[in-house]
Amino acid sequence: MGRSGNPAKRALHDSALARATAKEPASVLKATFYCDESGYTGANWADADQPVFVQGGWLIMHRERREILDEVVTLKERFSLRAEELKWVRVARRRDSSAVYRAFFELMLRHGALPFFFVMDKDFLLAAKTVETFFDPAYNHHFTDGFTGASEEKKQLVEMLLPAREILDEFASLHHGGVVPPRERVRDLAEMIADWFELGGAPWIAETQRHYSDDQLDDLRSEFGATNSMRSTTGHSLPGLMQLLENFLRPRAIALGILHDNLTRFDDVIEFVRRLLRPSRPRDSMPVGSGSFYFSMPTVTGFDLVDSKSEPFVQLADLLCGFVRTVFTKIRNGEELEDDELAICADIAMVHHEYHCWDANMPEAMWESFAAQGWAELRRRFGS
Incomplete structure (x- = not known):
């Protein structure tokens, strides 16, 4: 992708990110990555009802958490979301599901939060x-x-x-x-x-x-x-997601903790991730394609599992993953996206270019379809 062509949106997000980081001492910026997944079918990669899997969540600066939670309460009241736990499976049943999620997505961007996720087309x-x-x-x-x-x-x-x-x-x-x-x-x-x-x-x-x-x-x-x-989608996507995070963290002084919704029977994958949490060593990366593969994550302070019922930011990760899975399933099936879905795709295209905070294993045709719709929406929005 080329330059985003969206200076207003980019400036808005960069300003929010700058405000978030400015509230922490310059030497150590503290943040947490809240993570979940959507479309999990274990080792059954041929499940026609769940052809796309997404794992990811939000990287949030600590000093922004209180304000985000206050605004989340306001949005829940605005959209009459009365369930104790925010879940995409519930939001998706609503006729205005895309508009609801757009409000949450734009709330997160306003506070400098970044979406990191990995999309997998199972075919x-x-x-x-x-x-x-x-x-x-x-x-x-x-x-x-x-x-x-x-x-x-x-x-x-x-x-x-x-x-x-x-x-x-x-x-x-x-x-x-x-x-x-x-x-x-x-x-x-x-x-x-x-x-x-x-x-x-x-x-x-x-x-x-x-x-x-x-x-x-x-x-x-x-x-x-x-x-x-290791035969599950999670066994493949979680290490890839860690690489995206490390690529973002390397040039930045951020101390990052990772909280993931409970994972059961993934001890070997979790152990693999935790072994990455160590100081850098000489030659601790190798070139892979156009990027690098890292053998350590020196600024990550821990990887812990939590119950989403007691962690509202993991619930926001659930919304992100569920929405992204829904949109990319539509793209996969050649279905037309709604206006609010297109608007979020434009923002996802922007953060992909600016921060390379998400990636996908999917056919070239899906990449092209997403890019065409995301950039078309940017051009429409700004009249260029």
Whole structure:
């Protein structure tokens, strides 16, 4: 994305962020990231009713919390939101759900809060996981170790596999099962992949999926026996979300605590995140694509789980994730967005450009559709 073209909105948010940070001593700015998720279906990535998963929340400066909560109470009264806990599943039932959420979203931006989130289209995730498995140099002798970091080449393969419904369904079934499948079933899937690329005019790619030895297949099929947490969308999105946060934190003097809605049976993922919370070391990052992967998060003070019923800011994270999932599901299905949804998409496009505070694993067509609608709304709003 290019320059946002939205100086008024950008100046408004930058001013709010500056006010929020100015209230803290210059040496240490204290903030908390409140996190939740929406669209979770565990290891079942082929659930047609929940094709999009979102994990994310709000980064909020401590001195802004009281004012935000006061305004949240006002908004709840204005929209007659009488339930004790704010939940997107309730708000979404209303005919004016988009207008309600727009009010909450703009409230957060006025106070310098930043939305950080990770969007996953599950079909894209299935295709990506298929490529990561069957094109992995550890199992496939046609590729050198350097192919592990060839993100652009892998994305092309993923896009080519997306229309292959039979392949995605078979991989989804193996992935969902959580057990090491029979060798011949995995060999048959490799042949299906080969046939697909052969018919698509890419015989050199097809050839890479043929002639697996029994030992190679045995190593490859062990991938399907991973723990439940690592086969879930959360197991993939939470580490990615941490990378987005660290990329934002590195040039800023912010002490950040992370509070996530309760997660059960994710001990290994949580332990992985907590191991990142340590001082920087020499060479504690490596280049990945156009960005970096960080091996430490030195300014994060802790990662803790909380009950959303007692933490209103996690409830606001629930609203964010639910709304974003709803909008990107509409984009995925080619549905028309409402005016309030378009307005928020414009703001999401702006903060993506200014802070790179969200990312997505989704087809290029979804990226293009979102960008077209978000920037079109900015042009309409400012008459340019």
